[in-house]
Structure formats: C-alpha cells, structure tokens
Amino acid sequence: MAKRKRKKKSAEDIGTENELMKLKMMAEFGGDFVGSEDISPEVENQFLKQIITFHKQHEKSKITTVYQYIGEPEYNHVNDMTDKEIKKELKRMFTIMTKNGVSLSVLAETPDREVYRFITEELFKHEIEDVKMKGWVNQFIYEEFHPNAGYNVKNAVVYCLQSIFDKGSSFFEDHYSEEMKNSIGLSTDTEELREKITAFWNEHRQVKLHQHEFTSVEIDKEAHTAHVVCNVSYKTQKEKGKRFKIENTTVEVFLERSKYVDSWWEIKQIICDVIG
Numbered sequence: 001m002a003k004r005k006r007k008k009k010s011a012e013d014i015g016t017e018n019e020l021m022k023l024k025m026m027a028e029f030g031g032d033f034v035g036s037e038d039i040s041p042e043v044e045n046q047f048l049k050q051i052i053t054f055h056k057q058h059e060k061s062k063i064t065t066v067y068q069y070i071g072e073p074e075y076n077h078v079n080d081m082t083d084k085e086i087k088k089e090l091k092r093m094f095t096i097m098t099k100n101g102v103s104l105s106v107l108a109e110t111p112d113r114e115v116y117r118f119i120t121e122e123l124f125k126h127e128i129e130d131v132k133m134k135g136w137v138n139q140f141i142y143e144e145f146h147p148n149a150g151y152n153v154k155n156a157v158v159y160c161l162q163s164i165f166d167k168g169s170s171f172f173e174d175h176y177s178e179e180m181k182n183s184i185g186l187s188t189d190t191e192e193l194r195e196k197i198t199a200f201w202n203e204h205r206q207v208k209l210h211q212h213e214f215t216s217v218e219i220d221k222e223a224h225t226a227h228v229v230c231n232v233s234y235k236t237q238k239e240k241g242k243r244f245k246i247e248n249t250t251v252e253v254f255l256e257r258s259k260y261v262d263s264w265w266e267i268k269q270i271i272c273d274v275i276g
Contacts, residue, residue, distance in 0.1 A: 115142065154217065154228070208244070249273055
C-alpha cells in the first residue's frame, strides 16, 4: 500500500509550532526566547529544534577530552618530524578535527611546528562536553591559550584607526579605557572622543582609511602598557562626484591591558591632528 504524501505545513502552522516550542523551552530550561521578523518561520523552526536537541544531549553528556572526541587518531611527537612532515601532518590533523566537530583558529602568524605542538600536547588534553549533533562545532582560538601581546595591541590600534578614518564605522566603548586622556594628557571620556570623530567626519562627504604602517610598537609586559606609532594615509571626498584626495598623518596610541581579559587591550590616549 502506497504511503500517503505528508501535507506540507503552512507558514502559520510552523509559526504556531515555533511558539509552542518556545513555551516548552522556557518551562524546561528557563530564559526567554524572542523571535525576529527578519527570520523566516522555517529557519526559526530549525534553529529551535537544534536548541532542544542540544539541551537534551547536554543533560546526558559526559566530560571527555578533545582527543577522545575526535576518535583518538594516531600521531607522531612534534620532535620526531621534519618541517615538511609537520606541514603534512598538521593538514591531516585539521581535516580530522573538522570532520569531528572541532575547530581551531590561529589569528597571528605562528609557525606550523608550534601549532602542531599545541594541538597534540595541549588541545588534545582539553576537556569538553561529549555533545555531538549536526552543525555543532567546538571552537578554539590559539591566542586564548597563548595570548600574543603584539598581535592584540596591533589589532586594537587597527580598530582605532578604522573608527576614526572610516566614516560611519561603529564606535564600541568597550575598546577604550575608563581612564582615557586627551591629546594633552587631561582626563576625557569616550563621548568626547566620539564627538571629535564625528566633527572630523562632518567636514567631508566621505572618509576612508587607505593605508597604515606601524613605525613603532613598544610593549611593557611588566607594566601591561603599550605605545604605538602609525603612519596613516586616508581618502577624503568633499562633495559627491568629486575626486578623492589622499591625505597623510601620524597617529600615536597609548594602550593598557584589560584588568579582566589578558588578550584585550584598551586604548587610553590617542594623539592625532584630525581629532585634536
């Protein structure tokens, strides 16, 4: 006997199912689930089902190591391989991890041998929940285990340059210190800095960061402070249809490491002629 074809649910039926799932999750797991008009009922339905599946597995899951989680693959010790072998093995190890729901990002330039050593000697021993489901990925970042002050400082400065020289870019107060100083060393705050940047933007129709070059990066690891000097070129346009003009300036940035997160550096002072 032929099976009856399942009737496709309407958007209204799916929406009703979504609301029932949200109520069930709030009752079982607590919290509040708010939908969005930008997400279709079908996409939200799949998302909610994934959350429920995760919570069910989470309740029954045990603790395991990354090595056990990815199937305990065979590997050689880092000191027993040539650089060429390391490169090949590292590629194989990333493939195995990806297939088994483990992702490792290395943000700063790091030798392959060090990345392989980190995976086999540190990451493999790291404990995680033994949860496996479609689309579930355990994500790790090398710099969270081994903070790279040089990379983090430069990254903070690049954000600072973008917030000044890319008109319309977002301004996140968390990137700045609560003890900020202005260009002459007097106390200031993020609101005053934001006003100066906006005033600079208002002088032009468009402002775009063109190039930047770090000419000096000094980090005092004991004092947890840093001093960076950059040569910056940026494009400005006065009116629509007019050619962009490339202008140059020097930006000096003083930073301090966050008291709460080792990898986070906060901007304490900016010396730059375009914002005074």
